[in-house]
Amino acid sequence: MAQRSAQYTRIQDFDPEHHPAQLRHLSSVPGPWESRVATVNARLLTIQSSDATVTGAALLTARSAAAYVKISGILARDAATYEELVRAVLDYAKEKDLACVKWEGWTEEPWLADLAEQMGFQSLPAPRGTADGSASIPRFGYVHWLHPACYLPTAHYEQSENFTCAAVAALAAHGETTSIATMDRLRSVELLLWRQATNFMACEPVGLGLAIAERWPASRVQVSLDTDKPVIVDYYPEAERSWRGILQAESRRRAEATGLPVTSKRMEISQIHEAVSQSARVLLLVSLRQMLGYDVPHWILCHGTAGSTEKPVIIIDDSWIDAPSGESWVDVTCLPIPLQELDSMSCLEADGYRAALILTDCFSE
Known part of the structure; x- marks a missing residue:
């Protein structure tokens, strides 16, 4: 555990039965925390004070057999803790020698876009087919490559049939x-x-x-x-x-x-x-x-x-x-x-x- 201004970070498996309720003191827990949580490979990164009070939490998920981690949601008591959480996730990914960190967001707020850019994240092309405004679809996505990457930036399109x-x-x-x-x-x-x-x-x-x-x-x-x-x-x-x-x-x-x-x-x-x-x-x-x-x-x-x-x-x-x-x-x-x-x-x-x-x-x- 790394000491950071009398606080420390902790990584643990995410428990959808208990963790959302334990984090309500930070803010409401919408989106992936309850309704869309990924139980496979889901982990919880928390920042806690010396008396074990949780001041911020990041929900981390990833597809099996892939070399990335995704920030599915963040809860924090203030902007400084929010930023500290993102930095902690980047440190975690570097320790695991992952290729990148992804970050999905459920609300479009200018300060989030500014923070992502300041921390080295690149905006992912908006996907095709999400113009219906569905609340079940993340509004934005970012990627932070931890090593040089060269690839084709293309808007994602979800196959419309199981066989296409x-x-x-x-x-x-x-x-x-x-x-x-x-x-x-x-x-x-x-x-x-x-x-x-x-x-x-x-x-x-x-x-x-x-x-x-x-x-x-x-x-x-x-x-x-x-x-x-x-x-x-x-x-x-x-x-x-x-x-x-x-x-x-x-x-x-x-x-x-x-x-x-x-x-x-x-x-x-x-x-x-x-x-x-x-x-x-x-x-x-x-x-x-x-x-x-x-x-x-x-x-x-x-x-x-x-x-x-x-x-x-x-x-x-x-x-x-x-x-x-x-x-x-x-x-x-x-x-x-x-x-x-x-x-x-x-x-x-x-x-x-x-x-x-x-x-x-x-x-x-």
């Missing part, structure tokens, strides 16, 4: 989750691209590569898939696998006929790190087991690098927000994942294959 992750990842890679003007148009493009690429309901890698190459002919697309068997089929009953295999065989035939590069050599995570460090975008198929606890195939966009020499990370954008666990768009925008975690989660099904699409020249005219 691949389409959203491709749109984000090309900047279109930001550039498409209206939400109606963005959702239409999302669904049409999914329909073009899908193997019902998921998008298999070769079919996805063909759809991307057709929609963005200026982009160079290469598919890396180290198996010749049908993929994303173990998740379906035996009776529903064979026809999906036939469709995937047709995708491979079309790829050969059109010249879409498909390599059977496994793409290592170090190669993905190298590719995105040179401005490529990589669509990677992962299981959500490590991050969210359920084994579902899911496409993410890898678009940047950060982290320390000892703990490098790949920065991803994930179109899925696990709201029941307390996540928001702040979590899944520029989300840093350690290389070893990404290596593990991108080994799919019984064969442990890896599926990746490498996109270059994404913004060429």
